[in-house]
Amino acid sequence: xxxxxxxxxxxxxxxxxxxxxxxxxxxxxxxxxxxxxxxxxxxxxxxxxxxxxxxxxxxxxxxxxxxxxxxxxxxxxxxxxxxxxxxxxxxxxxxxxxxxxxxxxxxxxxxxxxxxxxxxxxxxxxxxxxxxxxxxxxxxxxxxxxxxxxxxxxxxxxxxxxxxxxxxxxxxxxxxxxxxxxxxxxxxxxxxxxxxxxxxxxxxxxxxxxxxxxxxxxxxxxxxxxxxxxxxxxxxxxxxxxxxxxxxxxxxxxxxxxxxxxxxxxxxxxxxxxxxxxxxxxxxxxxxxxxxxxxxxxxxxxxxxxxxxxxxxxxxxxxxxxxxxxxxxxxxxxxxxxxxxxxxxxxxxxxxxxxxxxxxxxxxxxxxxxxxxxxxxxxxxxxxxxxxxxxxxxxxxxxxxxxxxxxxxxxxxxxxxxxxxxxxxxxxxxxxxxxxxxxxxxxxxxxxxxxxxxxxxxxxxxxxxxxxxxxxxxxxxxxxxxxxxxxxxxxxxxxxxxxxxxxxxxxxxxxxxxxxxxxxxxxxxxxxxxxxxxxxxxxxxxxxxxxxxxxxxxxxxxxxxxxxxxxxxxxxxxxxxxxxxxxxxxxxxxxxxxxxxxxxxxxxxxxxxxxxxxxxxxxxxxxxxxxxxxxxxxxxxxxxxxxxxxxxxxxxxxxxxxxxxxxxxxxxxxxxxxxxxxxxxxxxxxxxxxxxxxxxxxxxxxxxxxxxxxxxxxxxxxxxxxxxxxxxxxxxxxxxxxxxxxxxxxxxxxxxxxxxxxxxxxxxxxxxxxxxxxxxxxxxxxxxxxxxxxxxxxxxxxxxxxxxxxx
Numbered sequence: 001x002x003x004x005x006x007x008x009x010x011x012x013x014x015x016x017x018x019x020x021x022x023x024x025x026x027x028x029x030x031x032x033x034x035x036x037x038x039x040x041x042x043x044x045x046x047x048x049x050x051x052x053x054x055x056x057x058x059x060x061x062x063x064x065x066x067x068x069x070x071x072x073x074x075x076x077x078x079x080x081x082x083x084x085x086x087x088x089x090x091x092x093x094x095x096x097x098x099x100x101x102x103x104x105x106x107x108x109x110x111x112x113x114x115x116x117x118x119x120x121x122x123x124x125x126x127x128x129x130x131x132x133x134x135x136x137x138x139x140x141x142x143x144x145x146x147x148x149x150x151x152x153x154x155x156x157x158x159x160x161x162x163x164x165x166x167x168x169x170x171x172x173x174x175x176x177x178x179x180x181x182x183x184x185x186x187x188x189x190x191x192x193x194x195x196x197x198x199x200x201x202x203x204x205x206x207x208x209x210x211x212x213x214x215x216x217x218x219x220x221x222x223x224x225x226x227x228x229x230x231x232x233x234x235x236x237x238x239x240x241x242x243x244x245x246x247x248x249x250x251x252x253x254x255x256x257x258x259x260x261x262x263x264x265x266x267x268x269x270x271x272x273x274x275x276x277x278x279x280x281x282x283x284x285x286x287x288x289x290x291x292x293x294x295x296x297x298x299x300x301x302x303x304x305x306x307x308x309x310x311x312x313x314x315x316x317x318x319x320x321x322x323x324x325x326x327x328x329x330x331x332x333x334x335x336x337x338x339x340x341x342x343x344x345x346x347x348x349x350x351x352x353x354x355x356x357x358x359x360x361x362x363x364x365x366x367x368x369x370x371x372x373x374x375x376x377x378x379x380x381x382x383x384x385x386x387x388x389x390x391x392x393x394x395x396x397x398x399x400x401x402x403x404x405x406x407x408x409x410x411x412x413x414x415x416x417x418x419x420x421x422x423x424x425x426x427x428x429x430x431x432x433x434x435x436x437x438x439x440x441x442x443x444x445x446x447x448x449x450x451x452x453x454x455x456x457x458x459x460x461x462x463x464x465x466x467x468x469x470x471x472x473x474x475x476x477x478x479x480x481x482x483x484x485x486x487x488x489x490x491x492x493x494x495x496x497x498x499x500x501x502x503x504x505x506x507x508x509x510x511x512x513x514x515x516x517x518x519x520x521x522x523x524x525x526x527x528x529x530x531x532x533x534x535x536x537x538x539x540x541x542x543x544x545x546x547x548x549x550x551x552x553x554x555x556x557x558x559x560x561x562x563x564x565x566x567x568x569x570x571x572x573x574x575x576x577x578x579x580x581x582x583x584x585x586x587x588x589x590x591x592x593x594x595x596x597x598x599x600x601x602x603x604x605x606x607x608x609x610x611x612x613x614x615x616x617x618x619x620x621x622x623x624x625x626x627x628x629x630x631x632x633x634x635x636x637x638x639x640x641x642x643x644x645x646x647x648x649x650x651x652x653x654x655x656x657x658x659x660x661x662x663x664x665x666x667x668x669x670x671x672x673x674x675x676x677x678x679x680x681x682x683x684x685x686x687x688x689x690x691x692x693x694x695x696x697x698x699x700x701x702x703x704x705x706x707x708x709x710x711x712x713x714x715x716x717x718x719x720x721x722x723x724x725x726x727x728x729x730x731x732x733x734x735x736x737x738x739x740x741x742x743x744x745x746x747x748x749x750x751x752x753x754x755x756x757x758x759x760x761x762x763x764x765x766x767x768x769x770x771x772x773x774x775x776x777x778x779x780x781x782x783x784x785x786x787x788x789x790x791x792x793x794x795x796x797x798x799x800x801x802x803x804x805x806x807x
Contacts, residue, residue, distance in 0.1 A: 047089030047108030051119025100128030332727035396630030408708025564597025620708030
């Protein structure tokens with residue numbers, strides 16, 4: 001709003017009457033180069049007329065136009081050249097007359113968004129400037145599009161000597177809220193003209209077919225124009241007839257560069273293209289803003305969906321070589337590919353090496369191409385842990401597990417020597433669900449029986465290309481550089497290969513919709529729940545509040561991939577989401593792990609979606625106490641202190657070398673233990689009650705499924721902890737529905753937190769010639785436990801704290 005007021009005030013100042021002998025060239029002198037008012041169709045004259053229009057230009061574009069005022073098509077007595085990139089434009093208009101020649105130059109720039117933007121231009125002239133009385137000038141433009149139906153433009157011109165001014169305004173209305181029909185009018189006033197002396201025009205533009213535009217425009221007096229524009233993807237032509245009483249002439253134009261709507265994509269190019277997706281490397285949630293070319297989950301899922309609805313695309317070919325991501329992300333990609341196939345399109349996947357979850361993803365394909373030197377490992381699934389109690393005892397560190405809930409096993413690796421029966425039970429169920437998910441999908445996709453699949457896992461496991469081909473796991477052998485030929489044989493014709501960046505949906509002009517589209521905020525809560533690491537709750541809560549306060553954000557999607565941690569961090573985000581629920585839809589999508597504190601993050605939402613192999617639940621708290629039991633003596637350490645307060649020395653002890661953390665000197669007294677136990681039980685009851693409140697259930701309905709037990713996404717659905725099976729793309733679609741946004745309506749996805757500028761670690765090996773390795777997870781876990789020693793933690797076991805999120 002401040003920008004709008006400043007811009008309008010500036011325009012009014014520039015257009016205030018100043019008496020002078022000469023006048024600026026009237027704005028409507030260039031009507032033969034414009035089929036409509038500046039703001040009514042496309043980008044006007046690329047900033048030459050209204051610089052603010054440059055915010056709507058999505059790609060570089062070039063336009064050449066000329067008129068045949070002498071009656072000859074080859075008459076170039078008046079022509080214009082306009083070149084622009086988003087937010088910057090340059091234009092030239094050349095005119096030859098019996099009195100001389102003049103060339104007007106204009107350079108322009110713009111800033112803003114699709115609802116409000118402003119621009120600035122600077123103009124100068126060459127040729128017979130004295131004959132045509134030209135001066136250098138500046139212009140300021142404003143474009144306001146408060147909704148899909150209305151566009152208001154204004155431009156103020158001022159010569160640098162300050163003697164000449166002109167103001168131009170236009171109004172355009174789209175009754176249907178799209179490019180099909182536009183009604184427009186404009187008005188220009190110069191110097192000391194009275195309003196009745198200003199020049200006006202009005203007309204209508206129709207785009208009944210994509211890229212084919214017809215316009216009619218009437219000016220005061222007997223002047224009117226009729227024009228037609230025809231576009232061919234990245235090129236276009238137009239012509240316009242000028243009628244002035246009994247005389248008239250034509251204007252012609254040629255455009256190339258920016259992609260435009262056209263009828264050929266949906267007719268002559270139907271089913272001609274394959275989209276090529278290279279999934280090599282880690283599949284992340286967010287990219288750094290610079291020097292990061294990694295794939296992101298949202299972008300891959302979006303590309304698949306864009307290809308699904310694109311009439312030019314008949315298939316997708318995917319390179320899975322070197323793909324690294326979580327099992328849940330692989331399922332999400334597979335799920336979108338299955339929807340792609342259900343739309344009657346084909347999926348071709350190339351795989352060289354992969355395990356059982358890689359093959360699970362690949363099995364969705366109509367045709368699987370395996371490298372002649374590749375391998376497939378159908379090794380099955382396993383989960384286990386390393387127990388370090390004995391090592392800690394030898395080091396002189398005692399561990400006491402405070403476990404009040406049967407399935408809450410996070411402390412087992414450091415407090416026990418083997419797996420408890422409760423932990424074994426819940427882990428076996430997770431493994432069984434993962435196996436059955438893969439078996440069900442693979443047997444259905446590849447047309448083999450459950451018994452055959454079990455045989456491949458239990459009797460063969462390791463499959464060379466010939467074995468995979470023999471058992472029907474793949475369709476042919478070949479290399480990635482041979483996929484075009486293999487697809488041509490499969491389809492019966494050669495297909496054009498498109499990168500996802502060249503998908504028509506990624507290149508569509510944005511002028512089909514005036515104003516900023518509604519926004520969906522996608523907020524990522526990734527890693528351990530902590531205030532200043534992992535999810536960084538201290539900062540993330542501000543992102544939740546920002547999304548809640550932003551009126552353009554119509555819904556919030558929270559992506560959780562977290563094993564829990566600090567209850568304070570979880571509750572900070574959960575309560576912020578609860579507040580947001582009163583104002584807009586809040587949808588949670590759970591990734592590989594969203595349990596314990598990760599489920600705490602999820603519970604205050606309108607809907608929770610999980611993958612079938614998500615680890616969810618674990619409603620409970622766990623804790624314990626690590627303390628000195630000979631460690632100091634082994635290292636020759638001594639401690640001493642003074643205190644005031646009965647509990648002051650509870651956490652006091654020697655500082656561990658290298659870790660810079662204290663190991664308490666003593667265990668808890670009976671009184672201290674009882675205080676601690678009451679705290680744990682109170683937190684657990686609060687946790688269960690909050691889940692019940694968030695899920696619309698009773699305490700007694702939730703408690704039997706609590707006790708710290710983890711569940712798969714499928715189990716979570718059955719017991720009411722999850723609403724639907726789905727992923728990030730499904731959550732965004734649900735958020736649109738809940739916000740009342742039509743499925744085919746454009747939305748803008750805004751992601752939080754804002755990614756860093758670049759990864760500082762990318763330069764370290766190059767600068768010092770050393771390899772920086774990831775911290776050991778057990779060391780990190782011990783450090784985490786010592787930092788929160790004695791605190792009740794909604795937390796999963798150590799191995800689940802380091803799920804490969806590729807954040």
